[in-house]
Amino acid sequence: MSYHRVIMTEYGAPDVLALVEEPTIPVPQSGEVRVKMLATSACFTDTLIRRGRYFGVKEKLPFSPGYDLVGQIDAVGEGITHLQVGQQVAALTVTGAYAEYLCIPAEECVPVPDSLDPAEAVSMVLTYATAYQMLHRLAKAQRGQRILVHGASGAVGTALLHLGSLLELEMFGTASAANAETVRQLGAVPIDYCHEDFVTRVTPPGVHAVFDAIGGSNFARSYRCLQHSGTLVAYGTYRSAVGEEKGGFSSYMRLMMRNLVPDGKSAVIYSITALKKQHPDWFREDLSALFQLLKAGRIHPIIARRFKLAEAVDAHRLLEARGIAGKLVLLA
Numbered sequence: 001m002s003y004h005r006v007i008m009t010e011y012g013a014p015d016v017l018a019l020v021e022e023p024t025i026p027v028p029q030s031g032e033v034r035v036k037m038l039a040t041s042a043c044f045t046d047t048l049i050r051r052g053r054y055f056g057v058k059e060k061l062p063f064s065p066g067y068d069l070v071g072q073i074d075a076v077g078e079g080i081t082h083l084q085v086g087q088q089v090a091a092l093t094v095t096g097a098y099a100e101y102l103c104i105p106a107e108e109c110v111p112v113p114d115s116l117d118p119a120e121a122v123s124m125v126l127t128y129a130t131a132y133q134m135l136h137r138l139a140k141a142q143r144g145q146r147i148l149v150h151g152a153s154g155a156v157g158t159a160l161l162h163l164g165s166l167l168e169l170e171m172f173g174t175a176s177a178a179n180a181e182t183v184r185q186l187g188a189v190p191i192d193y194c195h196e197d198f199v200t201r202v203t204p205p206g207v208h209a210v211f212d213a214i215g216g217s218n219f220a221r222s223y224r225c226l227q228h229s230g231t232l233v234a235y236g237t238y239r240s241a242v243g244e245e246k247g248g249f250s251s252y253m254r255l256m257m258r259n260l261v262p263d264g265k266s267a268v269i270y271s272i273t274a275l276k277k278q279h280p281d282w283f284r285e286d287l288s289a290l291f292q293l294l295k296a297g298r299i300h301p302i303i304a305r306r307f308k309l310a311e312a313v314d315a316h317r318l319l320e321a322r323g324i325a326g327k328l329v330l331l332a
């Protein structure tokens, strides 16, 4: 049986993505399951992988991108007894999910309640898990605290605001003026990152935590927003990734140097893959908790647009045009 997948044969602009038909679906090896993909994402991190600017991808070209998926198991390899054909699962694949069928290690699969919409469920895997782990595991946010979220109308930003409102946090969010209303509706005070100084908007008294994937010179300004015992969670260098600033990596180094000064504040770096490697149990636990919140109707991910897998190029173009509120999902 043939199947389709989206591959990239070179690094570059969205049109390096191409839909191809493969002659036979892959066969799961021992310890693997084959998943029929139902939903995957087009997210900013995929665009970094597509441009060859993402540290940690070992695949050789050509390969399929696709950082996360929700799908249905349609075959199991030798030795798999805890997962069954027909079961819905989620996985953080990092690459490979832009395919109608793919084989993944069974240990990567996290069960998904059947009743969930695959597009909403897949929003939990990379985007909400990132927000949840930064909020709970790293910043250890407590009810009523003040936080500042950068890129607050983006995929991770809206997830942070949803989860922050469950904790009744007092929230500030930087966004472009066009997305200020989205930020306000999610319970945060919008700050226009093009025309306002977020430092003076939140200090005094400052905030307990800042979530910053903008990087570069933004890190130093975010650090100034912290109150005593506050934490800056750095999780990306968006500005250098889009070519607006140089020195993304060195801005991480400079930020970490700040921890040498005993000023009562701290900075930590979050990477979903690094934390998952260190604490695979946390990832499963946190993703399962998110599925329960979704099932209970306590969170409502913003899906800006749903595309077909075959429209991956259009989804990537839209991502790079910017200004989207929420997440883009690709459906099989």
Ligand SMILES: NC(=O)c1ccc[n+]([C@@H]2O[C@H](COP(=O)([O-])OP(=O)(O)OC[C@H]3O[C@@H](n4cnc5c(N)ncnc54)[C@H](OP(=O)(O)O)[C@@H]3O)[C@@H](O)[C@H]2O)c1
Pocket (backbone or CB within 6 Å): 043, 044, 045, 048, 126, 127, 130, 150, 151, 152, 153, 154, 155, 156, 157, 174, 175, 176, 179, 193, 213, 214, 235, 236, 237, 238, 239, 270, 271, 272, 273, 322, 323, 324, 326
């Ligand atoms: N470390 C990890 O494990 C991890 C996990 C997931 C994501 N990430 C990173 O997190 C970042 C966000 O991902 P995402 O999927 O949420 O991307 P996204 O949906 O594209 O959101 C990025 C947001 O940042 C806004 N923005 C751009 N420049 C800004 C500035 N100077 N100040 C404030 N906001 C600004 C954009 O607004 P406009 O569109 O209006 O310009 C957009 O809303 C990316 O860098 C991604 O690589 C890291």
